[in-house]
Amino acid sequence: MFVVAVVGGTGHLGAAIGRRLALAGYQVIVGSRDADRAREAAARLSDGLSVPIRGAANPDAAREASIVVVAVPWASQAQILTDIRSAVVGKIVVDTTVPLVPPKVMRVQLPPEGSAAQTAQKLLGDGVKVVSAFHNVAAHKLATDQEVDCDVLVFGDDKDARAQVIELVKACRLRGLHAGSLANSAAAEAFTSLLIFINRQYSVDGAGIRITGAINCDLGRPA
């Protein structure tokens, strides 16, 4: 299995993705702005793993990996993508950014580019294949060993890159679905504000989303 970096891997979502990928057999490096914090998180996340997760500064983590997952807050996206830019040329970057603008995180506020995914593509340039995913999964649920009742919608302008990311989603024991071009990422990103609203309105502990209809796709299980 190849190496996956999780930039922002000390955050809730990044840590959960890193742990699930490692459990599925991927070599995982979690990145942070601070290399020491990354190594501490890696040690904590490696409990019970035969091949431990490593930790490194974000650009170093990105440099060593074939696929780079970015799991950082919207307010940090531009800076962190700039930091890793030279390290991800020619690679797939899986952007998970949701454009939540505090304090009104329950209100959809999409960026001028249309979506955070398109913002990422613009920042990283054409030499990088940006795919976006994991927008609607509750991080605290993904951090457990339980099944998470949520589909992962996968967006990207390159179908093969999307398919590779869908494999990563499967490795995280989630159903990943092709959901169209990067422009469509706006739908899933906007949906997160709405799920936060529903959590509050109906006292739900992490509402998710399922696509209904007889979808003929293999849910898959980690190898």
Place this chain on the structure above:
Amino acid sequence: MFVVAVVGGTGHLGAAIGRRLALAGYQVIVGSRDADRAREAAARLSDGLSVPIRGAANPDAAREASIVVVAVPWASQAQILTDIRSAVVGKIVVDTTVPLVPPKVMRVQLPPEGSAAQTAQKLLGDGVKVVSAFHNVAAHKLATDQEVDCDVLVFGDDKDARAQVIELVKACRLRGLHAGSLANSAAAEAFTSLLIFINRQYSVDGAGIRITGAINCDLGRPA
């Protein structure tokens, strides 16, 4: 039960909503630009009903109703809202418009206002309570007597108006959920392009959407 008008009620979605509301006991008037077409559709949709659905020109239908559902294509939204504007002052308008821009209907293309719902509110002015709903339901499924496996997300800046629309959704035998302000309508509107993409990608006959998590709300059944 009060009178509900369905402007654009000769279209697939409008006809299906009108029929389900009439079956639940509402007095329904379907509107069309052409009064004769509206009356023909009304007759066709009234099969087996004790109180038949009536038909009228859009502005006349809107004038007689307490709540006005608008189910028209994106390209016609501005014209038709202008036509009914004076007839809906002080009322709730349920806008179902999805900003699909042919030929790329599988690509999210939100309007400058952020959503079709906000476009409607701007056109109708502050004297009208715009609520948006029914974006993700496959019209051909709603046209049957079957259960439709899809939630209806209901958006609006006035919570009481949203609650009234949720009652209409229940009457259509669907689960309606408070999903926040009118700005949030962007999420559900954008989602429709994505569902069309998924229908094509996975050969699904009308994919829908379900919010997961233990949502404590009464699905409701028509009285």
